[in-house]
Amino acid sequence: MVKAFRPVNLDEALNIRKENRVIPIAGGTDLMVQKRRWAGLTPSFEYPLLFIGHIEELRGIRIQDDRLRIGSASSFNELLENTLTPSVLKDAISGMASYPIRNMATIGGNICNASPAGDTLPVLYSLDAVLILSSLKGERRIPIEEFIKGPGITNLKDDEILKGIEIPQYDFDLYFYKKVGIGKVTSLSKISFLGLANITDDRIKDIKVSFGAVAPSVVRSREIESRIKELDREEIVKEFNNIKEMYSELIAPIDDARSTAHYRKVISLRLLEAFLTKEVQ
Amino acid sequence: MRIEFTLNSESVSIDTEPQRRLLDILREDFRLISVKEGCGEGECGACIILLDGKAVNSCLIPAGRIKGSEVITLEGYRETERFRILMESFEDAGAVQCGFCTPGIIMTVESLLRENSNPTEEEIKKALSGNLCRCTGYSMIVDGVVRAVKKVKNDGKSI
Ligand SMILES: Cc1cc2nc3c(=O)[nH]c(=O)nc-3n(C[C@H](O)[C@H](O)[C@H](O)COP(=O)(O)OP(=O)(O)OC[C@H]3O[C@@H](n4cnc5c(N)ncnc54)[C@H](O)[C@@H]3O)c2cc1C
Ligand code: FES
Ligand code: FES
Numbered sequence: 261m262v263k264a265f266r267p268v269n270l271d272e273a274l275n276i277r278k279e280n281r282v283i284p285i286a287g288g289t290d291l292m293v294q295k296r297r298w299a300g301l302t303p304s305f306e307y308p309l310l311f312i313g314h315i316e317e318l319r320g321i322r323i324q325d326d327r328l329r330i331g332s333a334s335s336f337n338e339l340l341e342n343t344l345t346p347s348v349l350k351d352a353i354s355g356m357a358s359y360p361i362r363n364m365a366t367i368g369g370n371i372c373n374a375s376p377a378g379d380t381l382p383v384l385y386s387l388d389a390v391l392i393l394s395s396l397k398g399e400r401r402i403p404i405e406e407f408i409k410g411p412g413i414t415n416l417k418d419d420e421i422l423k424g425i426e427i428p429q430y431d432f433d434l435y436f437y438k439k440v441g442i443g444k445v446t447s448l449s450k451i452s453f454l455g456l457a458n459i460t461d462d463r464i465k466d467i468k469v470s471f472g473a474v475a476p477s478v479v480r481s482r483e484i485e486s487r488i489k490e491l492d493r494e495e496i497v498k499e500f501n502n503i504k505e506m507y508s509e510l511i512a513p514i515d516d517a518r519s520t521a522h523y524r525k526v527i528s529l530r531l532l533e534a535f536l537t538k539e540v541q
Numbered sequence: 542m543r544i545e546f547t548l549n550s551e552s553v554s555i556d557t558e559p560q561r562r563l564l565d566i567l568r569e570d571f572r573l574i575s576v577k578e579g580c581g582e583g584e585c586g587a588c589i590i591l592l593d594g595k596a597v598n599s600c601l602i603p604a605g606r607i608k609g610s611e612v613i614t615l616e617g618y619r620e621t622e623r624f625r626i627l628m629e630s631f632e633d634a635g636a637v638q639c640g641f642c643t644p645g646i647i648m649t650v651e652s653l654l655r656e657n658s659n660p661t662e663e664e665i666k667k668a669l670s671g672n673l674c675r676c677t678g679y680s681m682i683v684d685g686v687v688r689a690v691k692k693v694k695n696d697g698k699s700i
Contacts, residue, residue, distance in 0.1 A: 264605045300569075300578070302562065302565070303560050314606075
């Protein structure tokens, strides 16, 4: 059996993807850990690997049609170094993993791995990121919240490769990002919280709230956000308990090695409170 | 899979399984034993080498990825002037005890210095966040790097 493919460009990669059952590998920082065996032993995979990290069409960060286009194989350090990267995304990335891991790990891998603790995910949900998926049939675009179905489960088709991420240009006057982990870096999130807001004269023109690691996938509710937008700042404080109740129903954390469900729920709702009743005020 | 790459300034070619770890290739096929296996899962930094000039954990790099790339381990790096300065500064600072973590730390520092020849203490600490040391308590290591950066500044050479 062929153990791996190393295509020279995206077209060749998509042809291989169509003809064979393969596992795309970009930075390998999730796959190589998932498939590791004893020291000195070669990791074993169920299907041949398809190396894609070096493919030119999957790289680069640029503005195109008024939107930010991030190639899926961009590493976290490339994103940190680029002036086009939104500062909320940079904040989340700089608290992730370690410097050498960030040289390898890609944003596309973080999305396709679809871990509830994936740290770029709450940011990408809040920024209304759209994913560009390529296959021989062409490209399709899908909002990130429709792509991620659950822990490790995505809507990626067997013949597709995630080509890039598109982020509309936004202007926020306020953002509040918190990652709660054991140490400052190298620890996976117990919880992460991101609130973005645009406030003009006392009115909330726009608000986006995302929670990471508190449910099978990121929690963001456009419905609750539009209710909050109807309120002015004072009303938000008065209505806070109702808003909290609504989010509380969506937050369904689990107990695991990193934290307990109870802790996650209590702390994530406190972060919501800090954002809505302090930061936004 | 046949894989050609540059290893410590020499062109090499190997025939190996594409999912085999670079760590094992370096230690077993080339006997470059400065590259250590601590955790095997990206957490400790003992296996860090330079891949195309950047520090990466070789325990997480499958062979198929390095085709056409440049790999540098401590065995190649020790021929450089910068290594000499770092070695002296690490000695002065008492930054090496058992030495298991040291090769990975030196390679990480080299990657940092290639990006930023005059890092602050804070930047040095951040870059070393993925290197565990069970002996020194880290402050001596950071001090070693700070001394090297200063030494070069005083010499008027750029590091
Ligand atoms: C020590 C350590 C610390 C870490 N810390 C953090 C952390 O703080 N926060 C965090 O969120 N993560 C962390 N991670 C996890 C990991 O680094 C990230 O999830 C990373 O973004 C994965 O990217 P990758 O390119 O390495 O993924 P890979 O391992 O290459 O791939 C991951 C998955 O995505 C698929 N895939 C990748 N690219 C594509 C594509 N373009 N199209 C289709 N499918 C694709 C692969 O098939 C695979 O299923 C850590 C990992 C390690 C080892
Ligand atoms: S052995 Fe690679 S990071 Fe620990
Ligand atoms: S000197 Fe012993 S682990 Fe660092």
